[in-house]
Amino acid sequence: MKVSKKSFIITEAVLGILVLILAVMMLRENNGEPLGRVSVIVRDSDNAQWAAFKYGIRMAAQDRGVEAVIVGTESVMTTEEERELIESEIGKGADAVIVQPVPGEGVEEMLQKVKKKVPVMLVEALDSGNGKASEFPVTAADDYAMGQALAREVLEDYSGNLEGKTLGIVSRTTDSEVTARRTEGFCDALEGTGAEVSWRVAGNFDNGEEDYLGGQEKVDFVAALDDSSLTAAGAYSASDGLNGALLYGIAHSTQAAYYLDTGSVECLVVPDGFHVGYQSMSEIADGMEQLFYKEKDQVVSYTVLRRETMFSKENQELLFTMSQ
Amino acid sequence: MKSRFLKYVKGLEPRGIQTTIMFSFSVISISIMLILGIVLYLRFSNAARQETIQSTRRLLEQTGENLEEYLISMRQISDTAYYYLIKENDFSTSGEDIQSRINLLYEANRDNLQSIVVYNSYGGLLAAEPVATQKENLNVTEQGWFQQALDEVENMHFSTPHIQNLFDDSTFRYYWVISLSRAVEITNEGRSELGVLLVDMDYSVMSRMLDQINTSENGQYYYLCDSSGEIIYHPRRIQISDGISSENSRMAAGYKDGVYDETFEGERRKVVVNTISYTGWKLVGVIPYSAFTYGMVNMRYFIVLLMLLMAMMLAVVNRIVSQGISRPVLRLNDSVREYEAGEKPEIYIGGPQEIRHLGHSIQKSYEQIEDLMKKIVLEQNERRKSELDALQSQINPHFLYNTLESITWMVEGERNDEAVFMISQLARLFRISLSKGRTIISIKDEIQHAQSYMNIQKVRYKNTFSVSFDIDPDICSYSTVKLILQPILENAINYGVSGMDESGEICVEGRRDGDNILLSVTDNGIGMSEEEVGLVLTDSTRIHKRGSGVGLVNVNRRIQIYFGNEYGLVIESEPDEGTRVTVRIPAVPYTEEGTKLLEEGRSE
Numbered sequence: 001m002k003v004s005k006k007s008f009i010i011t012e013a014v015l016g017i018l019v020l021i022l023a024v025m026m027l028r029e030n031n032g033e034p035l036g037r038v039s040v041i042v043r044d045s046d047n048a049q050w051a052a053f054k055y056g057i058r059m060a061a062q063d064r065g066v067e068a069v070i071v072g073t074e075s076v077m078t079t080e081e082e083r084e085l086i087e088s089e090i091g092k093g094a095d096a097v098i099v100q101p102v103p104g105e106g107v108e109e110m111l112q113k114v115k116k117k118v119p120v121m122l123v124e125a126l127d128s129g130n131g132k133a134s135e136f137p138v139t140a141a142d143d144y145a146m147g148q149a150l151a152r153e154v155l156e157d158y159s160g161n162l163e164g165k166t167l168g169i170v171s172r173t174t175d176s177e178v179t180a181r182r183t184e185g186f187c188d189a190l191e192g193t194g195a196e197v198s199w200r201v202a203g204n205f206d207n208g209e210e211d212y213l214g215g216q217e218k219v220d221f222v223a224a225l226d227d228s229s230l231t232a233a234g235a236y237s238a239s240d241g242l243n244g245a246l247l248y249g250i251a252h253s254t255q256a257a258y259y260l261d262t263g264s265v266e267c268l269v270v271p272d273g274f275h276v277g278y279q280s281m282s283e284i285a286d287g288m289e290q291l292f293y294k295e296k297d298q299v300v301s302y303t304v305l306r307r308e309t310m311f312s313k314e315n316q317e318l319l320f321t322m323s324q
Numbered sequence: 325m326k327s328r329f330l331k332y333v334k335g336l337e338p339r340g341i342q343t344t345i346m347f348s349f350s351v352i353s354i355s356i357m358l359i360l361g362i363v364l365y366l367r368f369s370n371a372a373r374q375e376t377i378q379s380t381r382r383l384l385e386q387t388g389e390n391l392e393e394y395l396i397s398m399r400q401i402s403d404t405a406y407y408y409l410i411k412e413n414d415f416s417t418s419g420e421d422i423q424s425r426i427n428l429l430y431e432a433n434r435d436n437l438q439s440i441v442v443y444n445s446y447g448g449l450l451a452a453e454p455v456a457t458q459k460e461n462l463n464v465t466e467q468g469w470f471q472q473a474l475d476e477v478e479n480m481h482f483s484t485p486h487i488q489n490l491f492d493d494s495t496f497r498y499y500w501v502i503s504l505s506r507a508v509e510i511t512n513e514g515r516s517e518l519g520v521l522l523v524d525m526d527y528s529v530m531s532r533m534l535d536q537i538n539t540s541e542n543g544q545y546y547y548l549c550d551s552s553g554e555i556i557y558h559p560r561r562i563q564i565s566d567g568i569s570s571e572n573s574r575m576a577a578g579y580k581d582g583v584y585d586e587t588f589e590g591e592r593r594k595v596v597v598n599t600i601s602y603t604g605w606k607l608v609g610v611i612p613y614s615a616f617t618y619g620m621v622n623m624r625y626f627i628v629l630l631m632l633l634m635a636m637m638l639a640v641v642n643r644i645v646s647q648g649i650s651r652p653v654l655r656l657n658d659s660v661r662e663y664e665a666g667e668k669p670e671i672y673i674g675g676p677q678e679i680r681h682l683g684h685s686i687q688k689s690y691e692q693i694e695d696l697m698k699k700i701v702l703e704q705n706e707r708r709k710s711e712l713d714a715l716q717s718q719i720n721p722h723f724l725y726n727t728l729e730s731i732t733w734m735v736e737g738e739r740n741d742e743a744v745f746m747i748s749q750l751a752r753l754f755r756i757s758l759s760k761g762r763t764i765i766s767i768k769d770e771i772q773h774a775q776s777y778m779n780i781q782k783v784r785y786k787n788t789f790s791v792s793f794d795i796d797p798d799i800c801s802y803s804t805v806k807l808i809l810q811p812i813l814e815n816a817i818n819y820g821v822s823g824m825d826e827s828g829e830i831c832v833e834g835r836r837d838g839d840n841i842l843l844s845v846t847d848n849g850i851g852m853s854e855e856e857v858g859l860v861l862t863d864s865t866r867i868h869k870r871g872s873g874v875g876l877v878n879v880n881r882r883i884q885i886y887f888g889n890e891y892g893l894v895i896e897s898e899p900d901e902g903t904r905v906t907v908r909i910p911a912v913p914y915t916e917e918g919t920k921l922l923e924e925g926r927s928e
Contacts, residue, residue, distance in 0.1 A: 255496040
């Protein structure tokens, strides 16, 4: 074959390949597909407590060009139900999942299996059961620090003197890592102050606060360690069911803020739900964009809200995200 | 470095005509295509950019008008409430009536409103719609909208978005509102006093209005800020307040209406500003420069794709054109190569007229070269043959035998002087015949050789003929081919005067005739007919009956080989009258250099 003919064929072949590559690139551009689809699975996803979180998810998805799907869930979910939901979402084309792990055994193993298929981001710490941190990336506020912050606020109200004071602790569960860490932080901060824990109550309060709190011994103050328990205790306190006990808590819903506003709650420690949603989605998006990216833990801030300061400019922004 | 580059460039130089044509065509066409493509793209992108800016301006103006209409409607509500309800009535006597009419006003505009409230100057609630319980321990006098209203009583004041902190409606909700507040004159128990009328606009109405225009995916967005740069609406409002993102709103607040170029956080962008009347709010459209090219990525791909396809097509067309042009040249070249390789003697003649002509010329040239080559070969052969003949004449054994026998007789007859004479003549004859192997000798030597030869022959023929030499001495220093006279003299003796009884005469003459030299041998022998004269120089196959066998044809050929065809022998003869053979040669001086040139066959 002549050199000129060979050169001609090579030139045409190279140009043809370039045309094909460009055509593929054009088609991909035309599709305008999002970066990927991320499913968000949290318990009782329609509850107002997730408003800021979901707003953060939406904003991050918009900023990063990701399709976010918030899966509708019930307030109570077993490990098996959560697994089925995740599998179902993966089956529908989810490229990653953001999950609030349900308390209980077998969750880590279930999530391990999921992780082999798609990246997983948790929005609540997972109890690994062996005292070690789980290997899943978590985006959440520091539960221990929030527990401590809550205790500091109590101490501040009592001028640092809790000698002879009694307290009750309310939480949704006792077996979750979140509750455990918050309790630990709270109790550690109160250690040596003379305060005595009179009772601890755990429940989902779906059947009414009266069942859980009605028969409890009178205490000086009550610490509610999560949003569900605080709103339940707040409602009970509003009807003066707490026998004059002051209510403190960790929560992130407008209902909790309302109880603070109306004086049923003395102080709120509010984890930044917007940031939990935004950061978790951003981290997942980073993982989807970069081939060898390993999602990392993200610690978000929390805010201490008092009735007097809850309408300050900064706190109004916090309430704005909670109202979405 | 430079030389390496030059080497590289030289290495790139196309070698074949087809490659050259194709390369040139391709470079020109691709250059034109690139220039055209770039110019078109630039013009298109510039037009698109202008269009984007213009459409942004139009959209801003339209949205600004919508916002103004909304704000005007809010002000109208405020005006209606104030001038037709509050100012006209006494709260102590017409409180319920005022409340119901405010209710009507609220209901008519409830889609855009959060609430309408009237306070006295101490923060006491006089009327509110929708009816709700005011929060306990609430001090509205500390709220910004209240203070603004009383600070500047003549104006209406629009606040930035905030959470309405007035009522407890037990819905656990916090409403995001923009407050329109103004100082109002209220009448209570007949006394006129100052109060504050608050119209809380639902922020979501304005937010939705601006959300509708913030749908672009190219990074372009719109936001609203007040005259101090405080953000009222921004699609990334929370990200900005949380420090995740930022906005150059302080700068934009200082801009007048128009289009501005700015660089914010390393990003170049166009900012289109439109001021909302009365409020002084700025509706700002931000177009990052990347947005101008966002929609054009596909256009870029398309143009590049088009150019690649055109390049492919051009390569094909260029190849066809270059092949069309170069094929006849290449075929001509191939046929010449084949000819040179000795494969095919035919030269390609085809293609356009010029190539055809070139083919013809080459064909003709090759034919001429071939003829010349044949001629040269023939000449060389003849030359060799004539040289051989001349050599043969030098040592004609018959002549030598006769001469030596004559000498022997002389010695036996004790005619020693004659013998000595014969031997000396023979020696001279051979000396000149040999001439150190040279072919070109001087005319003097040739004459000498002829004299020696004739002296020997005269003895042999017992002086039956006489010989005379009439040579112009001037010609003796010119050159001649050796041994040209001997064959002529031999012929003159053998065919002319040998049969005559002592009356034969042979005359050898030599003279110059212009640039030529003429040597002639004239005898008075039996002569030849005209027909025979014609054959002497043309019929080389004639058998020589007598003599050395070296005919006049050979002499004539040798002269022509060395001096050219215009020279040679001229024979004139008349039967019974005699024959004259004239040798015509050029007058070439006998020098070392001239001899050498003639020996090599170059007479000029």
